[in-house]
Amino acid sequence: MQVKISKRAQILKPSPTLSVTALAKRMAAQGIDIISFGAGEPDFATPDYIKNAAHQALDQNFTYYTAAAGIPELRQAIAQKLLKDNNLTYSPDEILVSAGAKAALANVLLAVLDAGDEVLIPVPYWVSYPALVELCEAVPVYMPTSIENNFKITAAQLETTLAQLHHPKALILNSPNNPSGAVYAKEELVAIGEVCARHNILIISDEIYEKLIYDDRLHYSIAQISPEIQARTVIINGVSKAYAMTGWRLGWSAGPSSIIKSALLIQEHTLSCVNSITQKAAVAAYTTNDDSIEKMSQEFARRRDYLVTALNQIPHVTCPLPAGAFYAFPNIAYYFEDNNRGINNSIQLCEYLLQEFKVALVPGAAFGADEYVRFSYATSIENIIEGVKRFARGLKALIEA
Ligand SMILES: Cc1ncc(COP(=O)(O)O)c(C=O)c1O
Known part of the structure; x- marks a missing residue:
């Protein structure tokens, strides 16, 4: 039987960051000596005190369904974290625990x-923003930076x-940023927040x-910035990167209870x-x-x-x-201009570097910036x-006569 795939699913393409790492891993499994710069996750182990808590939960048979929004103890802990680290007050019903920051978003x-x-x-x-927006049949509007x-x-x-849009609804901000590592300063955010408030834009941070x-x-x-800006912001965060817990799958959203309640209904089903x-x-x-996060960050x-x-x-x-974050995002556009391979985009460049120089990078095209690699x-x-x-050897070889 030939089932027609929904239009919604047809617009999705495989995540380019995951595909490069997968290809690099396949080549490494064949015994090829690959150096991979593809990873989107800390290469550190989850700290022992976190693993011990998981062992204990298993020993205590904490193995049943929980409240869909997350156990009260965890939502309370997240509320305390928001107060301590960010000076923000949220009640537990303004917090939804999801299976990773990606699912929270x-x-x-x-x-x-x-x-x-x-x-x-x-x-x-970050590659999943446009994909998720399109999955909702909404329209991504890209804003270039330099x-x-x-x-x-x-x-x-x-x-x-x-001023040029007809149905503007939300802005997705990501600071520290993947892939550039950019971090917005308070003054920059204050100015951006003021524009969002004037145009009634929801901020997803x-x-x-x-x-x-x-x-x-x-x-x-x-x-x-202010209670008014907080009321139009949904924060997305989680344990994946901060605590080296990517495979555990836990992220969360914190925002106005009307939004969190609706997001919870989607999660429940x-x-x-x-x-x-x-x-x-x-x-x-x-x-x-514990100082393990601090040590990881210093490294x-x-x-x-x-x-x-x-x-x-x-x-x-x-x-x-x-x-911030753990990515460097160099501009390599010079090498597209005049090289001996006819390479003129970041995908071709990354394929060439992987195949011939055994180094795996993520093409900037994956992040909407073709003149870069991550x-x-x-x-x-x-x-x-x-x-x-x-x-360096791969780039040099490209422009050698
Ligand atoms: C900017 C950004 N947001 C969200 C995520 C997803 O995090 P999680 O693994 O918790 O779903 C990532 C992961 O790469 C990311 O880079």
């Missing part, structure tokens, strides 16, 4: 978007873009990299609840004082410094110093040293 978008609603997405963007402006949109640009921020900078959530053991582990993550900063310095030493490569430094310093050498 999907539930919220499904709860607020109608067909034809326009959603503003700064470029470069390397000179550290890949950030401005309030003036937002104002100009909004993806803060999943909150804990990975360098050089004594502080994370600032746009919801902190699709997921039921997040894995009960994972929820107990997340309680431990949020309520235990990321050390690798970032090495990687970005090495990249900027390669002729015609420009890489700004990322302020390096994840969630890999050992030894791999970074060797991988950058391969990258």
